Amino acid sequence: MIERSARIGMIVPSSNTCLEPQTYRVLGQRTDVTIHFARIDVTRIALDGGSKQQFDAATMTSAAKQLKTADVDVVAWNGTSGSWLGSKHDQAIAESITAATGLAATTSTLAYLEAFARFGLSRVGLISPYTKDVNEAIVRNYAAEGLEVVAEHHLGLSVNESFASVAPNELLAPSLEMAASRPDTIIYLCTNLYGAPMVKPVEGETGVPALDSVAVTLWRCLDLLKLPKLESQWGKLLG
Numbered sequence: 001m002i003e004r005s006a007r008i009g010m011i012v013p014s015s016n017t018c019l020e021p022q023t024y025r026v027l028g029q030r031t032d033v034t035i036h037f038a039r040i041d042v043t044r045i046a047l048d049g050g051s052k053q054q055f056d057a058a059t060m061t062s063a064a065k066q067l068k069t070a071d072v073d074v075v076a077w078n079g080t081s082g083s084w085l086g087s088k089h090d091q092a093i094a095e096s097i098t099a100a101t102g103l104a105a106t107t108s109t110l111a112y113l114e115a116f117a118r119f120g121l122s123r124v125g126l127i128s129p130y131t132k133d134v135n136e137a138i139v140r141n142y143a144a145e146g147l148e149v150v151a152e153h154h155l156g157l158s159v160n161e162s163f164a165s166v167a168p169n170e171l172l173a174p175s176l177e178m179a180a181s182r183p184d185t186i187i188y189l190c191t192n193l194y195g196a197p198m199v200k201p202v203e204g205e206t207g208v209p210a211l212d213s214v215a216v217t218l219w220r221c222l223d224l225l226k227l228p229k230l231e232s233q234w235g236k237l238l239g
Contacts, residue, residue: 009067013042082109111220125183179206
C-alpha cells in the first residue's frame, strides 16, 4: 500500500492557468504532500456585482465539499478576491468551509495577512495585473488592516485568463522602482500571475522580501499542516 502523504485541497478560479503548474514547481520533488484542485467559475476581475458574485461563499463551500471526498486535510480558496472585497468576506468563506467539512480552511488573502503579521510587515509595495480601481480598493482594504501601500503598480487587465500571459520579466522594472519606496515587502497579488519566478532575483537585487500569491497560499497551507515550509528561492521569509 502507498504511504499516504498530507493532502491540500485548493479551490481554483476556472480560468487560471498559472496556479496549478506553479504550485507544483514550488513544491519541487517533495513527496510529503500532494495538491488536489477544484475549479469554480471566475473569468473577470472588476468591482461590479457580477464579478463579486463569482466569489460567493456558497460556491466555495460546494467546491470544498467536493475536495472533502478526496480526504484532503486542509482547504484553501486560492484566489485574492478578499483583497478588494475585504478580509471579512474571506473569513466568512473560511468559516463556511470549516462548518461544512470540518477541515481547517484559509484563502490567499488570509495567508497574506498572516504573513504580514508574523513577519512584522506593514509597508507594502503592491504589483497586480488588475485595473486601477481594483488596486485602489485593495489599498483601502489594506489600510483598514493597518497596512500602508507605499507604492502600487497595476497592468490594467480585467480578463482573468489574460493575467497568466504576462511574462515574469515584465514585473522586474516596476519591482526595482518600487524598492526605492522602502517597502517592508513587495507582493505579486494574483494567483494567475507569474510573480513567483521574480521573487529570488528581486530579493537578490533589492534586499526587499518579496511575496507571491501562489507561494504564500501554499506556505500557509503547509503551516496549518505543521509541515516544512518552502525553499528560500520562493521567498526568504517563507522557509
